[in-house]
Amino acid sequence: MKRRKTGPSGVVAAPLDAHTQVLAKETGLPSVKDGRLRTYEPGDNVARFLDLLGKRISRPLAVSMTACVHCGLCAESCHYFLARPDDPTMTPVWKADQIRKIFKRHIDWTGRIAPWWVKAGSLHDDEDLNRLKNIVFGSCSACRRCTYNCPMGVDTGLLVRFARGVLTELGIVPEGVFNVSRDQWETGNQMAVSEQDYLETLEWMRDEVGAELGDDTVEIPVDKPDCEILYTINPREIKFDPRSIAHAAKIFHLVGESWTMPKWGWDQTNFGLFSGDDKLGAFVARNVYEAAERLRAKRIVISECGHGYRSTRWEGYTWADYEQTRPTESVVITLKRYLEEGRIAVNPARNAEPVTFHDSCNIARSGDIVEEPREVLRRVCADFREMYPNRRENFCCTGGGGLLSMAEYRPLRLEVGKLKADQLRATGAKLVCTMCHNCVDGLSDIIKHYKLPLRVVQVLELVANALVVRGASGT
Amino acid sequence: MSDLLRTLENEVQIGALAFMAVVYTVRLVWIFRFRVRRDRTFPAGREAAGAGYSLMNIAMPGAMESTRKRPGFYTQFVVFHLGVAAAIAGTLIIPYAPGLFESRPAVLAFQAIVAAALFMGLLRLVRRLTNPVLRSVSSPDDYFSLILLLLWFAAAVLALPNRPEEGEGPLILYFGLTAFFLVYVPFSKICHYLYYPFTRYYLGRSLGHRGAFPPAKDERARARRSGESRA
Numbered sequence: 001m002k003r004r005k006t007g008p009s010g011v012v013a014a015p016l017d018a019h020t021q022v023l024a025k026e027t028g029l030p031s032v033k034d035g036r037l038r039t040y041e042p043g044d045n046v047a048r049f050l051d052l053l054g055k056r057i058s059r060p061l062a063v064s065m066t067a068c069v070h071c072g073l074c075a076e077s078c079h080y081f082l083a084r085p086d087d088p089t090m091t092p093v094w095k096a097d098q099i100r101k102i103f104k105r106h107i108d109w110t111g112r113i114a115p116w117w118v119k120a121g122s123l124h125d126d127e128d129l130n131r132l133k134n135i136v137f138g139s140c141s142a143c144r145r146c147t148y149n150c151p152m153g154v155d156t157g158l159l160v161r162f163a164r165g166v167l168t169e170l171g172i173v174p175e176g177v178f179n180v181s182r183d184q185w186e187t188g189n190q191m192a193v194s195e196q197d198y199l200e201t202l203e204w205m206r207d208e209v210g211a212e213l214g215d216d217t218v219e220i221p222v223d224k225p226d227c228e229i230l231y232t233i234n235p236r237e238i239k240f241d242p243r244s245i246a247h248a249a250k251i252f253h254l255v256g257e258s259w260t261m262p263k264w265g266w267d268q269t270n271f272g273l274f275s276g277d278d279k280l281g282a283f284v285a286r287n288v289y290e291a292a293e294r295l296r297a298k299r300i301v302i303s304e305c306g307h308g309y310r311s312t313r314w315e316g317y318t319w320a321d322y323e324q325t326r327p328t329e330s331v332v333i334t335l336k337r338y339l340e341e342g343r344i345a346v347n348p349a350r351n352a353e354p355v356t357f358h359d360s361c362n363i364a365r366s367g368d369i370v371e372e373p374r375e376v377l378r379r380v381c382a383d384f385r386e387m388y389p390n391r392r393e394n395f396c397c398t399g400g401g402g403l404l405s406m407a408e409y410r411p412l413r414l415e416v417g418k419l420k421a422d423q424l425r426a427t428g429a430k431l432v433c434t435m436c437h438n439c440v441d442g443l444s445d446i447i448k449h450y451k452l453p454l455r456v457v458q459v460l461e462l463v464a465n466a467l468v469v470r471g472a473s474g475t
Numbered sequence: 476m477s478d479l480l481r482t483l484e485n486e487v488q489i490g491a492l493a494f495m496a497v498v499y500t501v502r503l504v505w506i507f508r509f510r511v512r513r514d515r516t517f518p519a520g521r522e523a524a525g526a527g528y529s530l531m532n533i534a535m536p537g538a539m540e541s542t543r544k545r546p547g548f549y550t551q552f553v554v555f556h557l558g559v560a561a562a563i564a565g566t567l568i569i570p571y572a573p574g575l576f577e578s579r580p581a582v583l584a585f586q587a588i589v590a591a592a593l594f595m596g597l598l599r600l601v602r603r604l605t606n607p608v609l610r611s612v613s614s615p616d617d618y619f620s621l622i623l624l625l626l627w628f629a630a631a632v633l634a635l636p637n638r639p640e641e642g643e644g645p646l647i648l649y650f651g652l653t654a655f656f657l658v659y660v661p662f663s664k665i666c667h668y669l670y671y672p673f674t675r676y677y678l679g680r681s682l683g684h685r686g687a688f689p690p691a692k693d694e695r696a697r698a699r700r701s702g703e704s705r706a
Binding site: 058059064068069070073086088091097109116117119149150151155314321322327364368389 | 505506507509510511512513514515516517519520529532533539540541542544545548552606607608609610611612613614615616617662663664667670671673674675677678679681685686687690691
């Protein structure tokens with residue numbers, strides 16, 4: 001990569017904007033009143049931060065705090081640093097050290113005895129906390145690429161999420177993080193979709209699929225008990241991309257699947273992952289698990305969403321202290337199974353344009369799915385090509401870690417997106433496929449900003465597009 | 476051999492080692508005080524396999540992009556730590572198995588390893604002093620620990636022939652520094668080897684449970700094929 005001189009960004013100097021927090025308090029939102037959603041209160045926040053730091057730290061975190069040897073090998077794994085190679089504050093080690101030095105000063109022994117010797121340091125006021133907020137929310141997408149590249153096994157992604165969680169408890173968060181958390185606490189979904197909107201959109205999509213197939217028996221069942229599949233989605237699908245629900249409904253209908261969507265507990269996304277708030281994480285994940293329990297579904301299927309998959313399949317059970325009792329899988333795994341079992345027929349010529357695949361960080365690095373989407377794409381696309389690096393070494397779309405909801409960090413996010421833009425451009429593909437709604441928006445931003453001749457698609461869309469409907473002349 | 480050197484090689488070393496063991500025990504108790512949450516999900520892989528892979532990462536330079544792309548750095552790491560091992564071995568061989576160093580080739584081999592480590596250590600020091608990223612995060616302890624190790628390596632190269640009759644200076648320096656190290660290490664970055672098994676174990680266990688560690692046999696090759704330089 002050509003090195004270019006950049007001015008020292010330092011850290012993005014975004015002030016704490018708490019006006020929606022004030023509004024939430026004034027309107028007496030239940031989640032604020034009962035203390036589930038914390039708001040900023042001027043006062044001794046440093047003492048509260050330190051108290052929470054001591055109470056919440058786990059063993060994997062404690063050793064990640066102590067084990068770093070400052071070798072700097074993580075630097076070149078980070079898209080922030082690769083895009084701003086003259087700015088040491090963009091390196092994972094520097095960012096993690098801003099958390100680590102507080103741990104050293106207050107919890108680790110050397111830092112308590114001789115802080116200057118190990119560069120331990122404390123926080124003094126809310127300005128320091130706000131600066132830490134800008135570091136952990138604004139200059140890291142928690143993609144864990146550095147974690148995979150640390151010889152010591154230091155999990156900087158985990159450290160960043162931990163610091164975010166403590167700051168969230170103090171209300172010292174970007175406004176967007178507060179707003180989305182508020183919506184998820186209040187409505188059970190992160191885009192405040194009303195039940196009426198949800199149900200009407202499902203009916204609309206049912207009618208669309210029925211019209212497309214010329215089949216008035218098409219259904220999008222809601223709250224149907226004893227089904228094979230409980231299908232959960234991202235609220236973005238209701239608000240901005242209902243076609244993805246239609247694609248899933250069409251495929252489920254054609255294979256004769258026994259499936260349902262729940263009336264409550266349908267949001268598989270989870271802002272608790274981004275804000276570091278395990279309580280929110282537990283609440284949202286439990287909604288999904290309890291919906292499956294209530295409806296006696298045999299399997300939970302998660303639509304294409306990176307952080308939603310990670311939260312629902314992996315983290316949520318732990319946050320909620322909920323023992324997993326039924327398989328929980330991504331819809332891409334379901335699609336792969338249909339293809340392997342011959343339950344759907346596809347014609348790859350219907351996806352003739354060159355397609356590349358972008359691995360979502362939360363699915364590839366923090367999850368278990370790497371080859372499956374490729375196996376599906378090779379069956380449904382005529383020209384599938386890899387981008388490099390890929391799989392668990394892929395770079396973040398730049399929208400990870402909830403950054404899409406934090407407008408104040410957008411200029412930096414787009415600047416460091418140059419790396420992703422170069423990666424996409426080099427493929428020569430016309431379509432970039434991803435199994436994550438966050439990545440759809442992150443990549444779309446990059447494509448628009450860097451004027452790339454690409455369009456973002458998802459696996460469901462490509463499979464639906466390639467479907468050969470037996471007995472029908474069209475798709 | 477003078478009483479000073481004899482005491483340094485024996486009682487002082489044993490005392491320093493005992494001190495280190497006590498401090499490490501306290502440290503381990505401290506680490507185990509932090510809780511670990513149990514994973515409540517169905518596994519997609521084997522935790523033991525993941526942890527094993529993660530712990531063996533140290534011997535797999537191809538496993539991480541960061542070491543794969545920088546073979547020189549990995550070589551430095553290996554030589555430097557071999558030097559540490561050789562210098563530690565020297566502190567045990569000289570007082571307890573001096574016969575081993577009666578063989579000139581054995582002494583030369585040890586000296587060569589430690590001298591190479593000294594050279595690599597100097598490169599590391601230069602890197603730490605000149606690289607803005609490292610300068611931004613380095614603490615006095617980072618510099619002090621490295622410089623102290625360089626001095627220790629130099630003393631080891633001189634002392635390993637074990638000829639007190641030709642002058643005890645190098646041996647006194649070598650064993651004196653060793654004793655200081657044993658006392659200082661638990662409080663410095665050098666004790667990273669105590670934490671290494673923990674960080675790698677917990678990371679490996681978690682990613683092993685999820686099926687991410689160890690990666691499929693050819694996953695890394697496919698991830699980087701023809702693309703190493705593009706990004």
